[in-house]
Amino acid sequence: MSKSLEIGIVGLPNVGKSTLFNILTDGNALAANYPFATIEPNSGTVAVPDERLQKLADLYKTNKIIPASITFTDIAGLVAGASKGEGLGNQFLGHIRSTALIVHVVRAFSDPNVLHVDSEPNPKKDIETINTELMLADLQSIEKRLSKLEKEARADPKLKAKLEQTKKAQEYLDKEIMLCTLESEDFTEIDDLNLITLKPQIFVFNIDEDDLDNDSKKDELKKLVPSYEVVFISAKLENELRELDKSDADELLASYGQTENGLSTLIKSAYKALGLQSYLTAGEKEVRAWTIHSGYTAPQAAGVIHGDFEKGFIAAEVVDYKALVEVGSMQSAKSAGKVRTEGKSYVMQPDDVVEFRFNV
Secondary structure: HHHHHHEEEEOOOOOOOHHHHHHOOOOOOOOOOOOOOOOOOOEEEEEEOOOOHHHHHHHHHOOOOOOOEEEEEEEEEOOOOHOOOOHHHHHHHHHHHOOEEEEEEEEEOOOOOOOOOOOOOOOOHHHHHHHHHHHHHHHHHHHHHHHHHHHHHHOHHHHHHHHHHHHHHHHHHOOOHHHHHOOOOHHHHEEEEEEEEHOOOOEEEEEEEEHHOOOHHHHHHOOOOOOOOOOOHHHHHHHHHHOHHHHHHHHHHHOOOOOOOHHHHHHHHHHHHHHHEEEEEOOOEEEEEEEEEEEEEEEHHHHHHHHHHOOOOOEEEEEEEHHHHHHOOOOHHOOOOOEEOOOOOEEEOOOOOEEEEEEE
């Protein structure tokens, strides 16, 4: 978990994927007005916005700040038939399997000067096109594995659960049900299949800037994907924000009824979709954010820093970030009884500032 999370940005050609990628990573991926401007995936690693880090750095008088990070990968536009190799389908499907989360960009803006692969933008149809290709790709993976697995399961009863889950996944996909929407189903036995439709998805609707505070339009789009996290971004506005300093950018955002930029909104949604949170470590050498799964215990969180920290875990000295900033120093926090010593069963909280004690 200490390494950067990888998130794949997908969608039909010309929906704003590469523009969004450039905005997110401040990169220079080719954003061109024709299909397949992105052939090889562009990757860019970005810092997770976290205002707490600078405040801790000021408190500890250190200049070294290491934020959590996310790697965004802009993957070639998908078209109908990609699962059979249409367009750049095979490359697309290979790249997407390595990501932890799929960000599905859907065109919901009006601009006659930007071509659409099917001539006319239709968010509902566009979503169905992408999801159909993902399901067909997974069905191919299952079908390749199934006949061999059936023979192996007859010889080895331990493979029965794997076989059952593979067949269950096939049944749902045949009914055009995305596996990631089935929260009550267990597919852990078939993790090695690396099915695309099991990956969490966030839908990013790329809308006109004037629609950012149009609740009826946004509600209409949300209804297309009721089982998913949804983010609304105007790539055009986000491009303008990149050129401004913070105060001017905040003012422009506020004029459209927004309080944060697209990167912050998307990262918060990604953390929520993946069940992630951050905890903090701080000292004179550095302040740092560490990404963990929600529900991690103190030893598991320590293991994200180094495996030895988990093996030799003794205790964790924990203080709430807000309490620490309020009193102004760790010494004051200790004097005020704000610092707690927690053991192996302690479940980490998002605002924890921690120092681990361990012995190897």
